[in-house]
Amino acid sequence: MKPVRQNNELYHKIYQGDRITPSEALELFSWDIIDLGKAGDIRRKLAFPKETVGFIIDRIVNFTNICEAACEFCAFHARANLIAPYELSMEDIFSKIEELLDAGGTQVMLQGGLHPGYTLNTYIDMVSSVKKRFPDIYLHSFSPSEIVHISRKSALPVNDAVNALKSAGLDSVPGASDLLVDRIRARVSPKKITVEEWREVIRCLYRNDMVSSATMTYGMGETDEEKIDHLTVIRDIQDETGILQSFIPWSFSPEKTRMENSPPATGIDYLKILAVARIFLDNITHIQAGWLTEGLKLAQVALTMGANDMGGVLMEEVVVKATGITTRTNKKELIHIIQNAGKIPVQRDSRYQVIKEWV
Numbered sequence: 181m182k183p184v185r186q187n188n189e190l191y192h193k194i195y196q197g198d199r200i201t202p203s204e205a206l207e208l209f210s211w212d213i214i215d216l217g218k219a220g221d222i223r224r225k226l227a228f229p230k231e232t233v234g235f236i237i238d239r240i241v242n243f244t245n246i247c248e249a250a251c252e253f254c255a256f257h258a259r260a261n262l263i264a265p266y267e268l269s270m271e272d273i274f275s276k277i278e279e280l281l282d283a284g285g286t287q288v289m290l291q292g293g294l295h296p297g298y299t300l301n302t303y304i305d306m307v308s309s310v311k312k313r314f315p316d317i318y319l320h321s322f323s324p325s326e327i328v329h330i331s332r333k334s335a336l337p338v339n340d341a342v343n344a345l346k347s348a349g350l351d352s353v354p355g356a357s358d359l360l361v362d363r364i365r366a367r368v369s370p371k372k373i374t375v376e377e378w379r380e381v382i383r384c385l386y387r388n389d390m391v392s393s394a395t396m397t398y399g400m401g402e403t404d405e406e407k408i409d410h411l412t413v414i415r416d417i418q419d420e421t422g423i424l425q426s427f428i429p430w431s432f433s434p435e436k437t438r439m440e441n442s443p444p445a446t447g448i449d450y451l452k453i454l455a456v457a458r459i460f461l462d463n464i465t466h467i468q469a470g471w472l473t474e475g476l477k478l479a480q481v482a483l484t485m486g487a488n489d490m491g492g493v494l495m496e497e498v499v500v501k502a503t504g505i506t507t508r509t510n511k512k513e514l515i516h517i518i519q520n521a522g523k524i525p526v527q528r529d530s531r532y533q534v535i536k537e538w539v
């Protein structure tokens with residue numbers, strides 16, 4: 181890793197807040213990690229000048245693990261034979277949401293496998309039943325793959341499926357991007373959507389006045405150039421739509437998957453991606469530190485290198501847990517981690533509005 185001289189042209193572009201090119205972003209991977217982290221923090225201050233760090237009290241409800249995609253990198257779906265096939269009833273879903281409300285939670289992420297028997301009506305019933313019983317809960321739910329699955333099962337254009345789900349009460353859809361590189365997708369998730377289909381879902385959300393987010397699962401055999409390709413897809417669609425509220429990178433967890441011989445990404449890999457993303461994605465305000473896959477202490481360091489949000493408390497999470505990762509947290513611990521990074525914790529809602537600040 182090269183130390184960065186202050187007469188470096190790229191250094192000046194970053195510190196002045198100028199947009200950098202994909203090839204300049206690639207060059208950042210060779211920078212000394214401390215220099216890169218400082219540059220990431222400078223860009224964080226330009227995008228988000230406050231020293232607050234947000235978190236949300238939320239719960240993922242994985243309503244089924246029956247999935248016809250059977251991705252290579254997934255240990256959650258029933259055909260991985262680690263978790264017996266299941267489908268939650270509406271009563272199961274209600275009782276999980278009641279527990280969330282008792283804990284002061286505000287957001288539910290309904291997410292499931294691509295169940296071969298579920299149609300648009302299945303999802304509409306789920307959304308409208310939850311909204312009828314819990315009108316104040318914010319539903320940040322499903323994923324672009326699930327949206328395309330719904331549209332295919334019901335032989336409807338994607339835009340019509342999005343519109344129908346919105347009318348039933350769906351508030352927003354997480355970007356769940358995996359890695360937006362078709363070469364990798366064809367190898368690890370051939371039955372999931374293509375990059376162009378992912379873009380189409382984001383465009384449909386935009387047309388329906390809904391927001392989303394973008395993620396990045398790296399460490400699946402991609403090159404550094406492909407990592408930048410992924411970030412470029414995200415920056416371009418954000419220029420076009422402006423609906424991505426946040427970006428969340430996390431490393432692929434190979435254990436217990438059909439790719440378990442892949443070398444796991446390191447902490448330095450994570451911090452580099454996070455800082456490069458913060459610098460390159462000059463049109464996204466919130467970058468989340470991924471405590472679930474990276475651990476709380478590395479997530480805390482990420483707050484000094486470009487991240488400004490800790491994401492959700494995630495009262496329940498099954499998909500990552502299936503790979504053997506057991507990191508858990510709670511509101512008290514997140515407040516402590518944020519304060520010890522010299523920042524001000526803020527409980528926020530799904531649209532990044534402050535609910536409570538611990539000054």
Ligand code: SF4
Nearest residue numbers: 247249250251254257
């Ligand atoms: S990642 Fe999602 S789509 Fe792929 S197998 Fe797992 S549940 Fe199914």
